[in-house]
Structure formats: C-alpha cells, structure tokens
Amino acid sequence: MSKRPFSILLGAFLFAFILVSGDSAQAKMRVAVLDFQDNSGAGAPGAAIADMMTTELFNSGVFTVVERSKLEALATEQRLAAQGLIDPTSAVEMGKVLGVEALITGSITQYQYKASGGVIPLPFGNMSGVAVGSETAYVTLDVRMINAKTGEILQAIKEQGAANQTQGGLAYDWAVFGTGKAGGILGQATYKAVTKIVEKLKATGASNGGSAYNVVQANVTEILIDAGSANAGAKVGDLFLIYAEGQPIIGLKGEILDVEKINLAVIRLTDVQPQYSRGELLKGSDVRRADKAVPFFGDPATVKIGIR
Numbered sequence: 001m002s003k004r005p006f007s008i009l010l011g012a013f014l015f016a017f018i019l020v021s022g023d024s025a026q027a028k029m030r031v032a033v034l035d036f037q038d039n040s041g042a043g044a045p046g047a048a049i050a051d052m053m054t055t056e057l058f059n060s061g062v063f064t065v066v067e068r069s070k071l072e073a074l075a076t077e078q079r080l081a082a083q084g085l086i087d088p089t090s091a092v093e094m095g096k097v098l099g100v101e102a103l104i105t106g107s108i109t110q111y112q113y114k115a116s117g118g119v120i121p122l123p124f125g126n127m128s129g130v131a132v133g134s135e136t137a138y139v140t141l142d143v144r145m146i147n148a149k150t151g152e153i154l155q156a157i158k159e160q161g162a163a164n165q166t167q168g169g170l171a172y173d174w175a176v177f178g179t180g181k182a183g184g185i186l187g188q189a190t191y192k193a194v195t196k197i198v199e200k201l202k203a204t205g206a207s208n209g210g211s212a213y214n215v216v217q218a219n220v221t222e223i224l225i226d227a228g229s230a231n232a233g234a235k236v237g238d239l240f241l242i243y244a245e246g247q248p249i250i251g252l253k254g255e256i257l258d259v260e261k262i263n264l265a266v267i268r269l270t271d272v273q274p275q276y277s278r279g280e281l282l283k284g285s286d287v288r289r290a291d292k293a294v295p296f297f298g299d300p301a302t303v304k305i306g307i308r
Contacts (some may be wrong), residue, residue: 029205030100031057032066032148036141037107044111049141049190053104056198061233062205062295066098095148102154103146104201110140110160113186135165137189143197145204157200161192203297215242215291216276223267223279225293230274232295238269240279241296242287244308262306266296 033054036046050068057063091103115135138160145155163185213232217224223242227234246260265284269277281287284305296303 028062028064029102030064030066031102031104031145031205032094032098032100033057033068034103034105036105038111039107039109039142040111042111044108044139046108049108049194052190052194053143053198056194057104057201060198060202060205062202066100091146091148091151098148100148102204103148104143105146106141106143108139109142109158110138111186112138135185137163137185139186139189139193141190141193141197143201145201155201155204157197159193159196159200161189161194161196163188163192199297202295213240213293215287215289215293218287218289218291220285221281223265223281223287223293224276225267225279226276227293228273228275228277234269234272234277236269236272238272238277239282239296239300240267240269240293241265241303242267242284242291242293244288244291246308261292262308263303264291264305264308266300266303267293 033050036049038044058065140160142158213227242265244262266282267279269279271278283300
C-alpha cells in the first residue's frame with residue numbers, strides 16, 4: 001500500500017473519531033466573575049456579591065467557573081481591572097491568561113435598607129404598647145457578560161431583588177425591644193437579584209456550551225432523551241432544545257472549526273428518571289433517534305426551526 005492511500009485512510013479515521021467524540025458532550029462555557037463595583041454609595045460588599053454570583057453560576061450546571069483566588073492573584077500580578085466594568089482590551093487580555101470564554105462583571109446600583117414602624121398603645125399594665133414595624137431591603141445589580149476573545153458585550157442585564165420582614169416586640173416607656181438584622185435582609189434581596197440574573201445568563205451559556213444529550217426515542221407527541229435527574233440534574237418542567245448536526249465547518253488548514261446545528265424542536269420534560277426523561281413537544285417536528293438535546297432557558301417562540 002502506498003503512503004498516500006494510508007494517509008487518506010488515517011485522515012478519514014481521525015475525522016470520524018473527532019465527530020464521534022463530540023457526540024457525547026459539549027464543553028461547558030468557561031467564565032470568570034470579577035468583583036462588583038459599588039455605585040450605590042451604601043458600602044455594598046462587591047466581593048461578597050461576586051462570590052454569591054460565582055456559586056450560583058456553578059450550581060446552574062451550565063458553566064465552568066474559574067476559582068476567584070486564581071482571579072485575584074492574576075489581577076494583582078497583571079494590574080488588570082478586577083472591579084467594575086472593564087474595557088475591551090483588558091477583557092481580552094484577562095480572558096487569554098485565564099483561558100475563559102466570557103467575563104462576568106458589573107456594578108451594584110442600589111443597596112438600600114429601610115425600617116419603619118411605631119407603637120400601638122395598650123390601655124393596661126406598665127407596658128406603654130406593642131411595637132410594630134417592617135424592614136425592607138432593595139438591591140439592584142447591573143451585570144454584563146463580556147466575550148473574552150473580542151471584548152463584545154454578550155448580555156447586559158439589570159435586575160432588582162427585594163425582601164421584606166415584619167418585626168414585633170414589646171415597648172416599655174416608648175423604648176422598643178427587638179430590632180431587625182439589616183445584613184440578613186439585604187442578603188436575601190441580593191440573592192433574589194443574583195438568581196434572576198443567573199437565569200438569564202444561562203440562556204447564553206447554553207447556546208455557547210453546556211452538556212449535549214441524545215434523543216433515544218421519538219414519536220409525534222413524545223420525545224425521550226438520555227438526560228435525567230442523576231446525570232443531568234433535569235427536573236419536570238425543564239425545557240430542552242432538540243437539534244441535528246449538519247455539515248462540519250472546515251478551516252483553511254483542514255481543521256474542524258464547528259459543526260452546523262439545525263434546530264428541530266423544543267420540548268418540556270413531563271417525566272424525569274435518573275438516567276432519562278420524557279418530554280412533550282412544544283414546537284417543531286421531525287425529531288429522530290440520535291438527534292441532540294441541550295438545556296434551553298429562553299422563550300420557545302423565539303426559536304427558528306430549520307429543515308434537515
């Protein structure tokens with residue numbers, strides 16, 4: 001056998017191997033969360049809020065998140081902006097060093113705590129009355145996801161979290177016994193804002209990465225995929241986008257840059273088992289065994305359905 005036919009066969013084998021290997025899963029989108037800049041004027045803890053965001057992004061299952069200790073060390077050594085909104089040049093430089101696809105950065109524009117109340121007089125005893133009141137906290141976060149390769153803003157999200165707590169106690173000579181904990185209620189409001197933002201970031205993360213699963217059975221009304229509660233963290237009500245892989249996109253040097261994706265359907269999970277789930281068809285058709293399925297967090301109405 002000549003060298004040329006052998007080279008062709010070897011190349012074909014490697015090409016097929018790459019395609020098969022890519023069937024099992026796509027890499028999760030790799031991100032880093034920078035300290036948040038406090039623009040509230042209320043002494044908001046930017047680093048602590050960034051830690052909360054990091055935890056929620058990791059728990060979403062959509063992202064691979066860089067350890068913040070590594071990020072802090074890099075910021076010190078490189079003297080890069082590790083706080084607030086960074087410019088595109090710094091974003092690209094930091095992205096290269098960290099090996100991330102996107103940076104999460106932003107600011108705290110509201111970090112407010114209010115307490116109000118009074119005393120209801122009592123007509124008996126030594127007590128002057130019953131103290132009643134409420135505590136309310138508002139936290140607003142302005143967050144950006146930046147493409148670490150181009151410096152382009154992929155998403156800009158502004159969300160508010162609010163928490164309320166009613167307090168009560170006895171008042172003696174108009175002195176109130178029992179006070180609220182501002183830190184705790186502000187933490188609750190912050191958590192609500194963070195989780196709202198993470199839900200929106202997941203849509204971008206899923207479209208740029210995230211685990212890909214497989215269709216194992218399909219008919220007109222019901223789709224079975226190999227994503228379950230144990231292997232994918234799936235839950236009843238979750239949405240999945242079903243797509244077929246088209247032609248590979250080949251670079252000038254013969255490398256595979258990507259594979260075309262043809263959106264076929266969106267399903268909602270109705271029954272979740274440890275290793276697989278059943279879903280109802282919300283949009284689309286022509287789903288077949290071995291098609292791909294990825295978590296979807298957007299509006300099914302916005303999905304453009306293609307043809308194989």
